[in-house]
Amino acid sequence: MSHGAGIRRTSGLRAASRGATGKVLVLVAHPAMNRSRVNRALADAIVGMDGVTVHDLYEAYPDFDIDVQHEKELLLAHPIIVWQHPFYWYSTPAILKEWQDLVLEFGWAYGPGGTALHGKTFLQAITTGGPDSAYVEGGYNRYTMRQLLAPIDQTMHLCGVRSLPPFLLHGSHRLGEAEIDAGAGRYRSVIEALRDGTMAAEPHAANGA
Numbered sequence: 001m002s003h004g005a006g007i008r009r010t011s012g013l014r015a016a017s018r019g020a021t022g023k024v025l026v027l028v029a030h031p032a033m034n035r036s037r038v039n040r041a042l043a044d045a046i047v048g049m050d051g052v053t054v055h056d057l058y059e060a061y062p063d064f065d066i067d068v069q070h071e072k073e074l075l076l077a078h079p080i081i082v083w084q085h086p087f088y089w090y091s092t093p094a095i096l097k098e099w100q101d102l103v104l105e106f107g108w109a110y111g112p113g114g115t116a117l118h119g120k121t122f123l124q125a126i127t128t129g130g131p132d133s134a135y136v137e138g139g140y141n142r143y144t145m146r147q148l149l150a151p152i153d154q155t156m157h158l159c160g161v162r163s164l165p166p167f168l169l170h171g172s173h174r175l176g177e178a179e180i181d182a183g184a185g186r187y188r189s190v191i192e193a194l195r196d197g198t199m200a201a202e203p204h205a206a207n208g209a
Contacts, residue, residue: 015060018070023051023195025078026125029085029096031058038127038172038180039086045184051195053078057095064098071103075117080194081161084125086172090141090148100155109159118160123194124149125167125187132170164199 026046030039033056047054055074061067075081085092107114126145134140141148145168156163167190169175169183193199 015056018073022053022078024053024080024082024191025074026052026054026082026084026191027096027099028054028056029058029083029093029099031093031095033058036086038169038175038183039084041180041184042084042125042127042169042187045188046191049188049191049195052191057099058093061095064095066095066099066102068102068105071099072108072116075103075120079119080121080123082123082125082191082194085127087126087128092152104155104159115160120161121164121194122156122161123164123167123190124152125169125190127169127172129173130171131174132168135170 026043028039028043030036033040033043043054043056046052053074057066083092083096085096088094091097104110104117105114108116128135128145130140135143135145135148137144137147145166146153149166153163167187169187175183190199
């Protein structure tokens with residue numbers, strides 16, 4: 001559940017430039033990507049894909065000074081939105097919460113006249129430290145992942161965005177290199193399917209326990 005506190009070093013991933021367009025916008029949020037094995041592998045698997053814009057929020061905004069207009073332009077230019085992040089305290093890393101608070105404005109993303117995101121599609125790609133067995137009713141975390149993600153699902157619903165079931169990679173602390181590579185390959189396949197309009201109803205969870 002830790003938030004990766006410490007001195008931040010550059011991830012080597014890029015922040016999306018102005019004018020970036022494509023089919024899929026992937027907002028990557030990891031406060032210490034340079035030290036991440038799993039999220040880094042996932043991001044590396046999709047960087048450079050045709051039609052996919054990978055946007056590292058911590059790289060773009062190390063001081064959390066989010067360029068709201070730039071973020072809105074990116075959202076408008078991509079019909080599919082993906083959040084890729086570790087699961088911190090049953091939610092997102094801090095910068096994604098800041099992003100929500102600033103970018104999803106009343107009158108733009110929701111409320112009267114707030115139709116800018118209507119009809120878009122949303123997917124979360126989430127890594128967890130615990131195994132999938134920890135995310136069941138009555139288990140260690142008491143709730144399923146879908147139940148824990150209900151506030152974000154409702155946020156997207158309020159904004160007129162269709163949420164897909166999440167891509168989950170569980171047990172990240174215990175994964176070996178072969179398992180990480182396999183998970184990254186599945187993630188790339190999911191992003192390709194989103195881009196190409198061939199996504200199945202339920203993206204496959206990748207169990208790391």
